[in-house]
Amino acid sequence: MPSRDRIFARIRHNLGRGPVKEDAANLLRARIEGHVPHTIPKRTDISHKEQVDLFQVKAEALDATVTRISNMEDVPEALRDYLTAHNLPSRIKMAPDPALDTLPFDKTPMLEILRGAAAPEDEVSLTPAFSGIAETGTLCLASGPETPSTLNFLPENHVVVIKASQISGTMEESWARLRKKFGAGNLPRTINFISGPSRTGDIEQTLIMGAHGPRRVHILIVDDGPQD
Amino acid sequence: MQVTSRRFKEGAHDALHDKNIQEAFSKVKSGFPLARAKSASELPEFEGLRDEARDLKNHILENLDYYLEYFEEQVQLQGGRVHWCSSYAEAREVVLHICRDANAKTVTKGKSMITEEMGLNDYLSEHGIEPIETDLGEYIIQLADEHPSHIIAPALHKTKDQVTELFHANHAKYGLNERLTDPQALVNEARSVLRDKYVAADVGITGANFLIAETGSTVIVTNEGNGDLTQSLPKTHIAVSSIEKVVPTLEDAGLFLRLLARSATGQEMSVYTTFSTGPKRMEDIDGPANFHVVLVDSGRSDLLGSDKQDLLRCLKCGACMNHCPVYQAVGGHTYGWVYPGPIGAALNPHMVGLEEARHLPNASTFCGRCEEVCPVRIPLPKIMRHWREQAFETQVTPKPERWGIGVWAYFAKRPKLYRLMTRISARTLKLMAGKKGVIRKLPLMKGWSSVRDFPAPEGATFMDQWKKQQREGK
Amino acid sequence: MSASSEKKNVALFVTCLVDLNRPSVGFAAIKLLEAAGCTIMVPETQTCCGQIAYNSGDKESAKTIAKAVIRAFEGFDYVVAPSGSCAGMIRHHYKELFEGDDTMMVAVEALSSRTYELTSFLHDVCGYKSEDVRMDTTLTYHDSCSSLREMKVRDQPRALLDGVDGLELKEAEDREACCGFGGTFCLKYSEISSAMVDTKIDNLLASGADTLAAGDLGCLMNIAGRLKRRGSDMKVLHVAEILAGMGDRPGLGEGDS
Structure with missing residues (x-):
């Protein structure tokens, strides 16, 4: 008997039944398609403005840094200021996202902007976020032709642009956004929930930053108004 | 192992x-x-979420076959392949086969307990494929040729000095000859060594914290980012998972995620929670071209319906060992x-x-x-x-233990004999102690007296004293 | 409901360790229960709760012993034990012993729902408060695992001790950690047990208290025995002894004064 059959036979035998009957299967399918959330922590039950503030507080508590800017046009200068302040290289690998392409990088001629997936020599990446989760200060990044996920991990410094309108309370709201964009049951190849910079406690339980992923995560929140 | x-x-x-x-x-x-x-x-909701998580796991286990089939279907729809393995041996062979198909010389690995169970590293090595552990703790113990001593902090037993020596001995071949003692410097060196390994690897192997039936995704939760580099840089990604890790929906994963990191390390979320679905899409410019999910049973299904089924709820957070005084x-x-x-x-x-x-x-x-x-x-x-x-x-x-319990139970079932036995014991022990208040050696209870004194009884049992009082009208 | 007009009819579950090793704890319990307005009976056919057999895997013996306990303690308003461990066995584990046995279950439920650990019974059920008791000492309290986790006893003994004049409570670090007793565990795995009790003792001593109290004699004998072996003179008493004004008697492992 092939292993697949053997495993299913054992599961059913030990559960004392045959395959799930049609009625029950319909209920289970409906459960999957219903996307019913479990208890949602009350901490996100606040106004959108407060959620954006909470997102910032939580992200900073995770050792990410945050700068608030008032519109997308300010991204190049905010990026430059961040890199200068931390004495970081000005060569940037940027996600080939049309939304970032339109940014006025002519205002910051010292920044060298390259587009594409990450290569081992890249030290700074700039990517858009898909959404943000106020509950935990977590960024949600979705892979795609315009948002290669290696940019989230290979460079030591990861700068993420997120609009305030992309921030909502919970992970569940990010699922809803993803389903809206990609269709229920479909996800891009990689969804990265990122909560601060990389770290490890594997040497004598001492916390060390920058284990394999970025040492620094800097978030530019664009205050574009209310939630989408 | x-x-x-x-x-x-x-x-x-x-x-x-x-x-x-x-x-x-x-x-x-x-x-x-x-x-x-x-x-x-x-998190005021924490205890309630634990109840929900217990109930949800029970629901999943009661319908495990359904959710596994659903998961399989979704993986296939997304262009991935699912391999079913009854035993470790079968799972090892399947992984080796995939690696050979990919002409793999080296494979990088994210932390995975199921591959520890399978003894995958030794097996791959024996067959000419070099497995490289990328989680820092796993990397350290791989260099030391040891096994994890904790499920989320595998090198917990290693001191910094031991790591210094391990890196010094093993990194010279990369031209890194300095004997590093600062933890940050040690992490940096491992980071740079493993960088090249990620890029060179032909296959990346990860475990899975969850399998999502709804979307056919595998989920890993890490703090270092090693799992992500492991699965996004090589051409082939293999996720190895035991069968009970399946959860119905993304929302269900959300419930467990609110508990997992908090229970494990006290974080609200681990740094990286990654959902991987199928191979890279046609237009994607990075990501693995091949996606395999290796599902291993090896004894899990036999726990279903048994008095130990609850074990299958385990999220592998490590909280139990973190709090265990014996551990x-x-x-x-x-x-x-x-x-x-x-x-x-x-x-x-x-x-x-x-x-x-x-x-x-x-x-x-x-x-x-x-x-x-x-x-x-x-x-x-x-x-x-x-x-x-x-x-x-x-x-x-063992017989002596059974015998001891048997003797105790024999008396405990017979109150009159029991009174006699305790009366004699209390007196004897009191005599043995004399005026000291303790007995230093108990020939029949060496387990006790090898490390402790035995506080001496008062002499007469409670029951004897009580009856005497009753007789004397207090 | 303290000292209500109708006296509570309480059966004392003495426990095997108190019976054999430290009867004064039993008398202290009786004194306290009487002061709290209860009428006390001590059923004569009691031996032990069966936990040793149960935890050793000898379920059949445990059942036989449990049946005897159930018979011996029929008909009382309450069953009280100066031990969270034995009370926990009766209250929670008897049900597991007779799972599926519907006839036994009625009697089991009747007993288990009426069974209490001493300090929680005094505090929660009788509304008892310590009065006119004095003990000039600094004291640290060890939470036994069964009391704490099975019987939810944590604040009750502390509230009662708070009413003892001259007594100052000094909490130890990691006070919810096990002392390493564990019934036959301390005999079978004595090396591990001794490491655990040493960790416990280090914390107890670091509290700076002169006296240690707890609600379970198993833990107390383990800790006192190790304290004596280490040459410490920390005084070890059952909480009932202190509350009953018997704190001046020799502690566990102390010779006759």
Whole structure:
């Protein structure tokens, strides 16, 4: 008997039944398609403005840094200021996202902007976020032709642009956004929930930053108004 | 891996006399538990979420076949392949086969307990493929040719000095000759060495914290980002998972995610929670071209419907061992197989046999701290007790122990004889103590008197004194 | 409901360790229960709760012993034990012993729901408060695992001790950690047990208290025995002894004065 059959036979035998009957299967399918959330922590039950503030507080508590800017046009200068302040290289690998392409990088001629997936020599990446989760200060990044996920991990410094309108309370709201964009049951190849910079406690339980992923995560929140 | 659970007592003795192990594991009690307590207290819904998580896992287990089939279908729809494996041997072969198809010379690995169970690294090495562990802790113990001593902090037993020596001995071949002692410098060096490995690897192997039926995704949760580099840079991504990791929906994963990191390290979320679905899409400019999910049963399905089914709820967070005073005293390796601590004490007898792992469920005071912190409320002491019952019934329990219990029970069932026995015992012990108040040597209870004095009884039993008082009208 | 007009009819479950090793704890319990307005009976056919057999895997013996306990303690309003461990066995584990046995279950439920650990019974059920008791000492309290986790006893003994004049409570670090007793565990795995009790003792001593109290004699004998072996003179008493004004008697492991 092939292993697949053997495993299913054992599961059913030990559960004392045959395959799930049609009625029950319909209920289970409906459960999957219903996307019913479990208890949602009350901490996100606040106004959108407060959620954006909470997102910032939580992200900073995770050792990410945050700068608030008032519109997308300010991204190049905010990026430059961040890199200068931390004495970081000005060569940037940027996600080939049309939304970032339109940014006025002519205002910051010292920044060298390259587009594409990450290569081992890249030290700074700039990517858009898909959404943000106020509950935990977590960024949600979705892979795609315009948002290669290696940019989230290979460079030591990861700068993420997120609009305030992309921030909502919970992970569940990010699922809803993803389903809206990609269709229920479909996800891009990689969804990265990122909560601060990389770290490890594997040497004598001492916390060390920058284990394999970025040492620094800097978030530019664009205050574009209310939630989408 | 080789099972050494039979040596539990000897291993415990060695561990208790090993300064490094004592220092490392005594640190556990101040670190993880305090962090967990803090983050739990900051989420008022925490206890309720634990109930929901327990109930959801039970629902999943009752419908495991349905959700697994649904998951399989979705993986295939997304262009991935699912491989079903009854045994470790089969799973090892499947992984090797995929690696060979990819012409793999080296494979990078994210942390995965199921591949520890399978003994995958040795198997791949024997067949000419070099596995490289990328989680820093796993990397350290791979260099040391050891096994994890903790399920989320595998190199917990290693001191910084030992890491210094390991890196010094193993990194010279990369032209790195400095003897580093600063933890940050050690991490940096490992980072740079492993960088090249990620890029060079032909296959990346990860485990899975969850499998999402709804979307056919596999989920990994890490703090280092090694798992992500492991699975996004090579051409082929293999996710190896045991079958009970499936959850129905993304929302269901959300419930467990609110508990997992809090229970493990006290974080609200681990740094990286990654959902991987199928291979890279046509237009994607990075990501693996091939996606395989290797599903391993190897004993899981046999737990269904048994008095130990609750074990299948385990999220592998490590909270039980973080809070276990026995684990803190003897460390992880003493348990002699992949899973240490209370979850190992309850699970390993099933996986490696009760005779082999007899000590594990016995070496517990039933203090109950593990159950108290388990995010999915696995009744670990109860399951350990079931093993003790099974050991007693099948004569696995050693004869002297059975005899001792038998004698005690014989008297306990016969109140009059019992009174006589306790009367004599109380007097004898009192006589042995004399005026000292303690007895220093108890020939029949060496386990007691080898390390403690025995506080002497008052002389007359309570029952005798009480009856006397009653007779004398108080 | 303290000292209500109708006296509570309480059966004392003495426990095997108190019976054999420290009867004064039993008398202290009786004194306290009487002061709290209860009428006390001590059923004569009691031996032990069966936990040793149960935890050793000998379920059949445990059942036989449990049946005897159930018979011996029929018909009382309450059953009280100066031990969270024995009370926990009766209250929670008897049900597991007779799972599926509907006839036994009725009797089991009747007993288990009426069974209490001493300090929680005094505090929660009787509304008892310590009065006119004095003990000039600094004291640290060890939470036994069964009391704490099975019987949810944590604040009750402390509230009662708070009413003892001259007594100052000094909490130890990691006070919810097990002392390493664990019934036969301390005999079978004595090396591990001794490491655990040493950790416990280090914390107890670091509290700076002169006296240690707890609600379970198993833990107390383990800790006192190790304290004596280490040459410490920390005084060890059952909480009932202190509350009953018997704190001046020799502690566990102390010779006749």
